[in-house]
Amino acid sequence: ETGVTQTPRHLVMGMTNKKSLKCEQHLGHNAMYWYKQSAKKPLELMFVYSLEERVENNSVPSRFSPECPNSSHLFLHLHTLQPEDSALYLCASSQGPLVTFFGQGTRLTVV
Amino acid sequence: QKEVEQDPGPLSVPEGAIVSLNCTYSNSAFQYFMWYRQYSRKGPELLMYTYSSGNKEDGRFTAQVDKSSKYISLFIRDSQPSDSATYLCAAANTGFQKLVFGTGTRLLVSP
Numbered sequence: 001e002t003g004v005t006q007t008p009r010h011l012v013m014g015m016t017n018k019k020s021l022k023c024e025q026h027l028g029h030n031a032m033y034w035y036k037q038s039a040k041k042p043l044e045l046m047f048v049y050s051l052e053e054r055v056e057n058n059s060v061p062s063r064f065s066p067e068c069p070n071s072s073h074l075f076l077h078l079h080t081l082q083p084e085d086s087a088l089y090l091c092a093s094s095q096g097p098l099v100t101f102f103g104q105g106t107r108l109t110v111v
Numbered sequence: 112q113k114e115v116e117q118d119p120g121p122l123s124v125p126e127g128a129i130v131s132l133n134c135t136y137s138n139s140a141f142q143y144f145m146w147y148r149q150y151s152r153k154g155p156e157l158l159m160y161t162y163s164s165g166n167k168e169d170g171r172f173t174a175q176v177d178k179s180s181k182y183i184s185l186f187i188r189d190s191q192p193s194d195s196a197t198y199l200c201a202a203a204n205t206g207f208q209k210l211v212f213g214t215g216t217r218l219l220v221s222p
Contacts, residue, residue: 042212043155056209101156104152104153105153
């Protein structure tokens with residue numbers, strides 16, 4: 001079983017809702033990531049946190065807001081999303097620079 | 112032009128066949144090359160990674176990189192139905208955290 005746990009596994013939200021995705025890693029890693037996976041598109045890196053500091057943003061719209069309160073937990077706060085934001089959101093962690101472990105993802109549908 | 116190109120498939124083979132999965136890339140600064148396997152409704156898992164050119168073998172899997180032609184390959188010997196999954200190639204320069212992924216190739220191994 002994966003050492004990276006994501007909740008919820010599925011989420012349906014309206015465009016005016018606010019919700020949060022949660023990620024927890026049990027591996028003692030020092031870096032955590034949010035990726036977006038859309039059908040027929042490559043995995044897109046959204047955010048990187050290394051030692052709890054954000055090091056990469058990749059020009060993600062401000063309706064996505066990450067939070068990393070400690071090295072084991074990562075959140076993605078969502079508000080006023082668009083239907084095109086529907087995708088699989090993957091959390092990952094690593095010890096050092098090589099991304100090694102992904103969570104199972106949250107399947108998000110924006111209606 | 113996408114930085115990492117990958118045929119989406121599906122690639123269908125009979126059990127026991129040798130499978131060849133391929134990617135091309137355009138950024139000559141890439142030094143690290145990775146293959147991930149993603150089963151349906153799961154997150155990607157790291158299969159293998161290589162540095163620069165050459166081959167790396169792990170059991171039935173062989174990763175090959177040809178930097179002169181910017182070509183990445185993953186060979187699977189004696190393919191099994193349990194190998195049926197989507198295979199993602201990825202590349203990075205020395206800033207490992209900025210992995211660039213291909214779209215993934217879906218592999219179907221029939222008994």
